[in-house]
Amino acid sequence: MRTLFAAAAAAWLGFSSAAPADPGAPSGASLYNLESKWTTEDGAPVTLDLFAGRPLVLAMGYTTCKDICPAIVADMMWIEKHLKPGADVRFAFFSFDAEADTPERLRLYAESHGLDLKRWTLLRADDDAVRELSAALDVPFRPNDQGFDHAAVISLLNAKGEIVFQQRGVQASSQDLLDKLSELLATAN
Numbered sequence: 001m002r003t004l005f006a007a008a009a010a011a012w013l014g015f016s017s018a019a020p021a022d023p024g025a026p027s028g029a030s031l032y033n034l035e036s037k038w039t040t041e042d043g044a045p046v047t048l049d050l051f052a053g054r055p056l057v058l059a060m061g062y063t064t065c066k067d068i069c070p071a072i073v074a075d076m077m078w079i080e081k082h083l084k085p086g087a088d089v090r091f092a093f094f095s096f097d098a099e100a101d102t103p104e105r106l107r108l109y110a111e112s113h114g115l116d117l118k119r120w121t122l123l124r125a126d127d128d129a130v131r132e133l134s135a136a137l138d139v140p141f142r143p144n145d146q147g148f149d150h151a152a153v154i155s156l157l158n159a160k161g162e163i164v165f166q167q168r169g170v171q172a173s174s175q176d177l178l179d180k181l182s183e184l185l186a187t188a189n
Contacts, residue, residue, distance in 0.1 A: 031136055032161035036129030038094070041106035041122040048133075048161065050121075054088045055184050056157040057177070060130075060139050060150065062097040063109040068152045068170060073113055075154060075167070075174045080119065082178055087185055091115075094133060095124045096141050096148045137163070156181055159188065 032049040039045055057076055061069035076091055083089060095101035101109075106122035109115075115122075125133075134141055141150035156165040156177055165180040167173075 029163075030161035031133070031157060031163070034132055034136060036125055036132050038123040038125040038129060039103060041103050041110055041117065043103040046121075046123070051090055051092065051157070052161060053159050054090055055159060055181060055188075056090045056092060056161075057154060057181065058092040058094065058137075058157065059154045060094045060096060060134060060137065060141070062095050062147055063101050063105055064097070064147055068150065071170045072152055072154060073115075075177075077113070077115070078174050079154075079178050079181065080116075083181070084185075089119070089181065089185070091120045093120070093122045094130070095122070096130055096134075096150060098124045098126055098130065137166075156184070158184055 032047075032052050034048050037045055037047060057079055059072045059076060061072055063069075073093065076093075080089075080091060093106075095106065101122075101124045103124070106124060107117075110117055110120060110122055133139075137153060137155055139151050139153045141148050151168065152170045152172075154167040154174075154177060155163055156167075158164050164184060165177055167177045
């Protein structure tokens with residue numbers, strides 16, 4: 001099933017090896033080609049290309065999760081804490097649960113976890129947008145009685161929106177993602 005979603009996302013994104021005409025423009029492999037609409041914790045409507053121009057560390061989850069999501073956010077916070085001062089990196093948390101995760105709830109979640117909203121963005125969208133992003137990131141999920149079953153995946157995108165690394169599983173080392181991010185930042189300068 002994951003392979004089918006990943007293949008569909010690849011076809012939708014138009015993955016290709018051809019270089020874009022503008023070296024700063026998103027490639028065919030860029031998540032920034034997705035046209036889905038999202039809403040931030042401030043209620044602002046956005047598209048994924050909001051994050052273009054700098055590396056992005058992102059994950060999918062939901063605010064009422066008591067199991068995997070707190071570990072995912074803790075890993076992302078650890079990565080943020082271990083960045084070099086002044087590192088130009090953004091963090092994003094995309095909710096599976098548009099019904100419960102209103103902009104107000106996303107904002108409260110950010111505040112209760114001490115997330116710096118100058119660097120972090122929390123987002124919600126309709127079911128189609130969530131499925132589209134989930135497929136593109138290969139983050140399977142399904143509703144259950146308590147919320148959602150889902151994979152624990154933290155993705156690192158480059159400034160063009162291309163996936164350059166994914167940390168998979170709650171036992172995975174965040175140091176590996178931090179190392180890839182540090183390499184990415186070093187080559188960008």
